[in-house]
Amino acid sequence: MKSPDFEYARVKNLADVFALQKLHGESAQILAGGQSLLAVMNLRMANPQMLIDIGDLHELRGIEHTKNTVRIGALTTHHDILTSAVVQQHIPLLAQAVPHVAHLAIRNKGTIGGSLALGDPAAEYPAVALALNATLILKSAKSERRVSARDFFISLYRTAVKPDEILVAVEFPVATSDQRFVFLELSRRKGDYAIVGLAAAFTLKGKTVSDCALAYMSVDDKPVLAPLAMEAMEGETIDASSIAQAQKALDKDLNPAGDLQGNTATKKQLARVLLSRALMQAGEQHV
Numbered sequence: 001m002k003s004p005d006f007e008y009a010r011v012k013n014l015a016d017v018f019a020l021q022k023l024h025g026e027s028a029q030i031l032a033g034g035q036s037l038l039a040v041m042n043l044r045m046a047n048p049q050m051l052i053d054i055g056d057l058h059e060l061r062g063i064e065h066t067k068n069t070v071r072i073g074a075l076t077t078h079h080d081i082l083t084s085a086v087v088q089q090h091i092p093l094l095a096q097a098v099p100h101v102a103h104l105a106i107r108n109k110g111t112i113g114g115s116l117a118l119g120d121p122a123a124e125y126p127a128v129a130l131a132l133n134a135t136l137i138l139k140s141a142k143s144e145r146r147v148s149a150r151d152f153f154i155s156l157y158r159t160a161v162k163p164d165e166i167l168v169a170v171e172f173p174v175a176t177s178d179q180r181f182v183f184l185e186l187s188r189r190k191g192d193y194a195i196v197g198l199a200a201a202f203t204l205k206g207k208t209v210s211d212c213a214l215a216y217m218s219v220d221d222k223p224v225l226a227p228l229a230m231e232a233m234e235g236e237t238i239d240a241s242s243i244a245q246a247q248k249a250l251d252k253d254l255n256p257a258g259d260l261q262g263n264t265a266t267k268k269q270l271a272r273v274l275l276s277r278a279l280m281q282a283g284e285q286h287v
């Protein structure tokens, strides 16, 4: 199938983005890598009248390390992230997640900004952003605002980005030496979207867990934290008993709707399995 007709503009600066957004309102959409948007247009599941192609806005591409954060521009591709030494060293959870994102050809075009703005509940970056409580930076003609990942993902494919805004960058906190990170997902084939996935981050002082963050993918209409399981691990050491307690709490956190990949019971069981694997792996990590 081919997409319906649309107007197209490849902009040279952010001012042009805002001018076109003002002119076309909600019928305009930003085009980044096009790896999700063009597919849904061809399936006629989206029908924007105006595509604002931001591919020439080179200032939105790049990975910058400051003292406490790593700022990644919205147009930075999955490939850039996969091959970044800064990401490997300072955002280990993102480094673990990116090999799970799609395939080589898609990684060369698809961008982190596109993935986060789309807010697919089965995508890797939204769960990582949630686990690390990343900050998303949104710009409009008049202002810039910073939104915590915990307030950014609203519901299925709905995020905090307003029609007159563009996501310009995302900032991740730099990992500290006492933090542990595990990214795990179960999918039918490598590169497929996850049936269930988990982005886990916590501090391990000696053998004691604190600041536990567990962000699940593909179990709700957006990426979600598991607050009761997180609380169950606070102050605990990682052993069979604490894992069993956290799994019990997790049952109350998640109520996934079944989909083509698995019913509610299957997804809950997979979520429990991932929790146990993540905690065991993290307990064995040495930095």
Ligand SMILES: Cc1cc2nc3c(=O)[nH]c(=O)nc-3n(C[C@H](O)[C@H](O)[C@H](O)COP(=O)(O)OP(=O)(O)OC[C@H]3O[C@@H](n4cnc5c(N)ncnc54)[C@H](O)[C@@H]3O)c2cc1C
Pocket (backbone or CB within 6 Å): 029, 030, 031, 032, 033, 034, 035, 036, 037, 038, 039, 074, 075, 100, 101, 102, 103, 106, 109, 110, 111, 112, 113, 114, 115, 117, 118, 122, 123, 124, 125, 161, 165, 166, 167, 168, 191, 192, 193, 194
């Ligand atoms: C076969 C296939 C397999 C895939 N597998 C996976 C996978 O396993 N995991 C995964 O996470 N993804 C997967 N993807 C999706 C891929 O990662 C996309 O690249 C990504 O989701 C969107 O990035 P994009 O740059 O292509 O965005 P686009 O498709 O250009 O845009 C996506 C949406 O975000 C909006 N948008 C884009 N950039 C901005 C911005 N800066 N500010 C505001 N709004 C913006 C657009 O208007 C649009 O609504 C797959 C895609 C394909 C085709």
